[in-house]
Amino acid sequence: MQEVKSPKRPMIFYYIIVLVAILCINFLLLPALEQRQxxxxxxxxxxxxxxxxxxxxxxxxxxxxxxxxxxxxxxxxxxxxxxxxxxxxxxxxxxxxxxxxxxxTSPIISFLMACFLPMLIMIALGQWLSKKMLSKMGGGMNSMQFGMGGKSNAKVYVKSSSGIKFSDVAGEDEAKELLSELVDYLHTPEKYREIGASMPKGALLVGPPGTGKTLLAKAVAGEANVPFFSISGSEFVEMFVGMGAAKVRDLFKQANEKAPCIVFIDEIDAIGKKRNGQMSGNDEREQTLNQLLTEMDGFDGSKGVVILAATNQPDSLDPALLRPGRFDRRIPVELPDLQGRIDILKVHAKKIRVGDNVDYAAVAKAAAGASGAELANIVNEAALRAVRDNRKFVTQADMEESVEVVIAGYQKKNRVLSNKEKLVVSYHEVGHALVAAKQTESAPVHKITIIPRTSGALGYTMQVEDGEHFLMTKEELENKIATFTGGRAAEELIFHQITTGASNDIEQATKLAKAMITRYGMNEEFDMVAMETMTNQYLGGDSSMTCSLETQTEIDKKVRDLVKLQHSKAYKILEDNVGKLHELAQYLYEHETITGEEFMEILNKPVEIPAKETDEA
Missing domain, CATH: 3.30.720.210 (Signal recognition particle alu RNA binding heterodimer, srp9/1)
Incomplete structure (x- = not known):
C-alpha cells in the first residue's frame, strides 16, 4: 500500500514561531495589561x-x-x-x-506578569505545536489511529420519530407488499422461527431518482416502530485509509445494541461499486466495501437487524454485495403508472386546500412519466400559483399549469416575439398537431401554445394518451417520428424556408429512429440483432454500439432514410390539409393557446367553399 506523507518542515521554523511569540508578549501584551490600570x-x-x-x-x-x-x-x-x-x-x-x-505596580502582580504569564502562554503554544507535529506523522499510524476511533455519522430515528407510514407512500403497491413482510418479521419473528424460515438480511431498493426509495425505507421503520439508522454511502468514504471501515464497524455495533432495528444505507453505489482488481494509492473505498461484506456475513439476522439500501445504479454494484446472504431481495421502485400517479397526487393534495372541481385523473394523464417527487412538486407549484392569484384553494387550472411548469418551465413574460417569429412558431406547432391528428395510431392533442417558456421553448404541442401503454408498435413509432418532423414540414410548406426551431424535434426523431434499428429489431435487414446496449437505465440510459464501424455506417444511412421517409409523409399530410393548417395557425396566432377541444372543433368543421367556385364547378 502506497502511503502519501506531507513534507516535513525544519525545526528552525518552529523556533522562529516561539521567538515571535515571546517578542509579542514582551512588547505588546505586557504594556497593554499595564495600561489598563x-x-x-x-x-x-x-x-x-x-x-x-x-x-x-x-x-x-x-x-x-x-x-x-x-x-x-x-x-x-x-x-x-x-x-x-x-x-x-x-x-x-x-x-x-x-x-x-x-x-x-504591585510587586506580586509584576512578578506574575513577568514570569508566570509567559510560561503559561509558552506551555499552550508547545501543546499546539506538538499536536501539529503529530498530525503530520500520519503514515502508517493513520489506519490504527482512525480505525480505532472512527464513529459512524448515522442519523438515528428512535421509534420512528419521522411518523411516516405506508399510507404516506402511494403508487408503489408492489414494493410495499414486499416490504410489509419485513415489517411482519420485526413484529412477530416467532412464527418465522417456528417453521425454520429466516428473514432476508438485506433488501435493495432500485429505481429512478425521485420514486420514493428513501421514503419507503422510513415507512418500513414507521410501520415496524423500531429504531431507524439512516446514513448515506458517501459518508463512509474518507481521506484516511481505515476510516470508512471503522464507521461500518461502529454502525453495525450500534445496530446490534438497538436490535430489532433497521439500517438504511442510501446511495450505496458510493461504496459498493465493482472492484476492478487494480491497485491504487488509496484503496479506502475497497476496504470499506470489504468491511461491509464482512459485517453483513457476521451479524446475527435472528436478532431482527434488517439492512435496507437504495441505489439508482444497480448495474455498477459489486456481485459479492448482491449474492444471497447479503442483499437477498431486490425490490424495484419504478415510475408510477396512471393509477399510481392519481394516488400520489391525492396523498400530496391532502396537505393543501383543493377545490371540488379538481380532476386528478386528467392531471395524472398529462403528467405521464413523472416520478413521485415530480408529482409532489406539481401539487406544490399549483398551491403557489393559487397564492399568487390571491385565492384560498387550488383549482384545476392551477394543476394543469403546474404540470406545464414542471415539464417546460415558467412562462417568460418579458420575451416578446416579433410578428413574423410569432407566425412562424404558430405554423410550426400546428404542423406538429395536425400531423398527429391525421394519423390513426397517434396520441390525441391536449394543448398547443406559443407562449415562450424558461426551458427555452418558444412553444410546444402537448399530446396525452387516453390510457396507459406499455408496448409500442412499429407503426406508432413511425407516426411519432412523423409528428416530430411536422413542425419543420410546415415551415417548408408555408414559408419555403427553415429555422432553428426544430433542433429538439430533430434530436428526438433521430434518437427514436436509431433505437428502432439498433435495439428494437424493426429493420428487415438486421432482423433481431442487437447493435446497441444500454447502461444506467435509471439515469437516462447511456448507449454504446456493439457492432463494427462498417455496420455503424450502414445504421446511420438507415436512420437517415427512415427520418427522411417520415418527413416526406408529414409534408404530404400538411399539403393535403393546407386549408386547416392556415385556419388553425391563424387562430393560434391570435389566441396564443389552443386546447384539445378547440383544436378538434376547428379540425372537424367542414371547409366552406366560396359560391363563385361552386357555380364554376
Missing part, C-alpha cells in the same frame, strides 16, 4: 482636584494629561481642553511637572 477621569474631576490641591505630579502631553494624586498610588488620565490658565493654576496648587509618570 490607569484610571480615566473627566476634565471636571481634574479641575476639582486642582482646586483642592490633591495633585502631586502632572504631565501635559499633546492629546492627554496624566497625573497622580498626593498618595501616588493611582495614575489618572484625562483629555485636553483649551485652557490658557491651566499651567498657572497647577503651579499655584503645588503640583509638580514631570515629563514621565511611571505607574506604580
Amino acid at each position: 490607569v484610571k480615566e477621569v473627566d476634565y471636571g474631576t481634574f479641575m476639582t482636584m486642582i482646586d483642592e490641591k490633591q495633585i502631586d505630579s502632572v504631565n501635559i502631553e499633546s492629546n492627554q494629561i496624566i497625573f497622580t494624586d498626593k498618595s501616588g498610588d493611582t495614575v489618572y488620565k484625562t483629555g485636553i481642553i483649551e485652557d490658557p490658565d491651566l499651567v498657572t493654576r497647577l503651579h499655584e496648587s503645588g503640583a509638580k511637572f514631570s515629563s514621565e509618570i511611571i505607574e506604580p
Whole structure:
C-alpha cells in the first residue's frame, strides 16, 4: 500500500514561531495589561482636584494629561481642553511637572506578569505545536489511529420519530407488499422461527431518482416502530485509509445494541461499486466495501437487524454485495403508472386546500412519466400559483399549469416575439398537431401554445394518451417520428424556408429512429440483432454500439432514410390539409393557446367553399 506523507518542515521554523511569540508578549501584551490600570477621569474631576490641591505630579502631553494624586498610588488620565490658565493654576496648587509618570505596580502582580504569564502562554503554544507535529506523522499510524476511533455519522430515528407510514407512500403497491413482510418479521419473528424460515438480511431498493426509495425505507421503520439508522454511502468514504471501515464497524455495533432495528444505507453505489482488481494509492473505498461484506456475513439476522439500501445504479454494484446472504431481495421502485400517479397526487393534495372541481385523473394523464417527487412538486407549484392569484384553494387550472411548469418551465413574460417569429412558431406547432391528428395510431392533442417558456421553448404541442401503454408498435413509432418532423414540414410548406426551431424535434426523431434499428429489431435487414446496449437505465440510459464501424455506417444511412421517409409523409399530410393548417395557425396566432377541444372543433368543421367556385364547378 502506497502511503502519501506531507513534507516535513525544519525545526528552525518552529523556533522562529516561539521567538515571535515571546517578542509579542514582551512588547505588546505586557504594556497593554499595564495600561489598563490607569484610571480615566473627566476634565471636571481634574479641575476639582486642582482646586483642592490633591495633585502631586502632572504631565501635559499633546492629546492627554496624566497625573497622580498626593498618595501616588493611582495614575489618572484625562483629555485636553483649551485652557490658557491651566499651567498657572497647577503651579499655584503645588503640583509638580514631570515629563514621565511611571505607574506604580504591585510587586506580586509584576512578578506574575513577568514570569508566570509567559510560561503559561509558552506551555499552550508547545501543546499546539506538538499536536501539529503529530498530525503530520500520519503514515502508517493513520489506519490504527482512525480505525480505532472512527464513529459512524448515522442519523438515528428512535421509534420512528419521522411518523411516516405506508399510507404516506402511494403508487408503489408492489414494493410495499414486499416490504410489509419485513415489517411482519420485526413484529412477530416467532412464527418465522417456528417453521425454520429466516428473514432476508438485506433488501435493495432500485429505481429512478425521485420514486420514493428513501421514503419507503422510513415507512418500513414507521410501520415496524423500531429504531431507524439512516446514513448515506458517501459518508463512509474518507481521506484516511481505515476510516470508512471503522464507521461500518461502529454502525453495525450500534445496530446490534438497538436490535430489532433497521439500517438504511442510501446511495450505496458510493461504496459498493465493482472492484476492478487494480491497485491504487488509496484503496479506502475497497476496504470499506470489504468491511461491509464482512459485517453483513457476521451479524446475527435472528436478532431482527434488517439492512435496507437504495441505489439508482444497480448495474455498477459489486456481485459479492448482491449474492444471497447479503442483499437477498431486490425490490424495484419504478415510475408510477396512471393509477399510481392519481394516488400520489391525492396523498400530496391532502396537505393543501383543493377545490371540488379538481380532476386528478386528467392531471395524472398529462403528467405521464413523472416520478413521485415530480408529482409532489406539481401539487406544490399549483398551491403557489393559487397564492399568487390571491385565492384560498387550488383549482384545476392551477394543476394543469403546474404540470406545464414542471415539464417546460415558467412562462417568460418579458420575451416578446416579433410578428413574423410569432407566425412562424404558430405554423410550426400546428404542423406538429395536425400531423398527429391525421394519423390513426397517434396520441390525441391536449394543448398547443406559443407562449415562450424558461426551458427555452418558444412553444410546444402537448399530446396525452387516453390510457396507459406499455408496448409500442412499429407503426406508432413511425407516426411519432412523423409528428416530430411536422413542425419543420410546415415551415417548408408555408414559408419555403427553415429555422432553428426544430433542433429538439430533430434530436428526438433521430434518437427514436436509431433505437428502432439498433435495439428494437424493426429493420428487415438486421432482423433481431442487437447493435446497441444500454447502461444506467435509471439515469437516462447511456448507449454504446456493439457492432463494427462498417455496420455503424450502414445504421446511420438507415436512420437517415427512415427520418427522411417520415418527413416526406408529414409534408404530404400538411399539403393535403393546407386549408386547416392556415385556419388553425391563424387562430393560434391570435389566441396564443389552443386546447384539445378547440383544436378538434376547428379540425372537424367542414371547409366552406366560396359560391363563385361552386357555380364554376
